[in-house]
Amino acid sequence: MLAIPTVVFAQTMSSPSYNIENSTLDGGGESSASSNYRSVDSISDIESGTSASTNFRNPSGFQPGAYPGIPGQPSLVNTGGTLYDSLDFVVVPGSGQQSDTTFAIAISDDNFATFQFIQTDDTLGPNEAWQDYVGxxxxxxxxxxxxxxDTEYKIRVKASYGSGSDAEDTESGYSLEATATTSGQTLSFAIAGVNSSELVEGETTTVTSTATSIGFGLLTIGDGSPNLAAQTITVSTNATGGYTATARHDQDLTSQNSDTIATVSGTNASPAAFGTGVTTGRFGYHTSDDSLCTGTPNRFLANDTFARMETVPYEIACDSGPVTSQITYILYKLVIGTLQPAGDYQSTVTYIATATY
Incomplete structure (x- = not known):
């Protein structure tokens, strides 16, 4: 049987002109009960007791809601000024928060005309993601x-004592906003010459180069002396995946009579010692990057490791993350033997730098 709570009027209502019999008015206090439950009436007071049975539990009286305070203003920063697809943030709980308070972070690139939420894996999503301060x-x-x-972003934070679908029952308002702007994607690549008499990877240059040319000059056939020149490539990029620089040529060193100067036996994948006993000619290159990103990373670690230049581009420098003014030396070595035909030999080398964003 279900009993309906009753209200009892206990205050008599009367005046000099009339009297309303059996009229009472009070603030409650009556109770209704059955074998299944008991309900205590109360108005405006906070009741600490509860009514319960084997089927339900009902706190009696007026129950005030519990809400966390509004979080403090978060921080949002482009750390180092180079982040182009990410930003660093810190949640500031503010005062009066409990240890189990959870937070959701809204983010917008149009001043909150539209917005998304930062997810627990730090990606963006349409739904609120609640985590505590440690999370x-x-x-x-x-x-x-x-x-x-190149986009301005704003974030704001709200707090709750719940999570998931229960979070909205105890949500606070949003905090003040924090603002930061992502950078543009950057890649700079510069080639420079190297003076003669410079020590490069265990060899001393004999020729001064420029950013656009290496002139070995007039060489004596059969003198067997090594002729050495170098260039530098300097790379800066904020790409999170770093960069790769490659080199290729359009042809072997070739004269106007179509004679060519032979290359070293080593390849980019497997460089080898330059060798001796040159009868015609021999030409090769070496990179100072001791930790390449493909193949055997340290294949050019030893100084006397040279590869032949090819028409297919091969890696000569790389890094797996952002870099600032990273310099790599490319050393060229040429020896002319007694049987090399005379002539003006030329070749064009192309450097290519590619960033991974």
Whole structure:
């Protein structure tokens, strides 16, 4: 049987002109009960007791809601000024938060005309993602990814004592906003000459080069002396995947009579010692990058390791992350033997740098 709570009026209502009999008014306090439950009436007071049975539990009286405070203003930073697809953020809980308070972070690139939420894996998504302060990286914070270059972003944070579908029952308002702008994608690549008498990878240059040419000059056939020249390539990029620089030529060193100067036996994949006993001619290159990104990374680690230049581009420098003014030396070595035909020999080398964003 279900009993309906009753309200009892206990205050008599009367005046000099009339009297309403059996009229009472009070603030409640009556109770209704059955074998299944008991309900205590109360108005405006906070009741600490509860009513319960084997089927349900019902706190009695007026129950005030519990809400966390509004979080403090978060931080949003383009650390180092080079982040083009990410930004660093830190949640600031503010005062009065409990240890189990969770936070959701809204992010927008149009001043919150539209917005998304930072997810627990720091990507972006349409739904709120709730984590406690530790989950969001505490005072160190985390890095939100998947952003667009050259774009201003704003974030704001709200708090809750719940999570998932229960979070909205105890949500706070949003914090003040924090603003930061992602950088543009950058890649700079410069070639420079190297003076003669410079020590490069265990060899001393004999020729001064420029950014656009290497002139070995007039060489004596059969003198067997090594002729050495070098260039540098300097790379800067904020690409998170780093960069790769390659080199290729259009032909072997070739004269106007179509004679060619032979190349070394080593290849980019397997460089080898330059060797001795040159009868015609021999030409090869060496890179100072001791940690390449393909094949055997340290294949050019030893100084006397040379490869032949080919018409297919091969790796001569690389890095797996952002770099600033990273310099690599490319050393060229040429020896002319007694049987090399006279002539003016030329070849064009092309350097290519590619960033991985």
């Amino acid at each position: 969001w990286g505490s005072g160190t914070g985390e890095r939100v990814v998947g952003l667009q270059p």
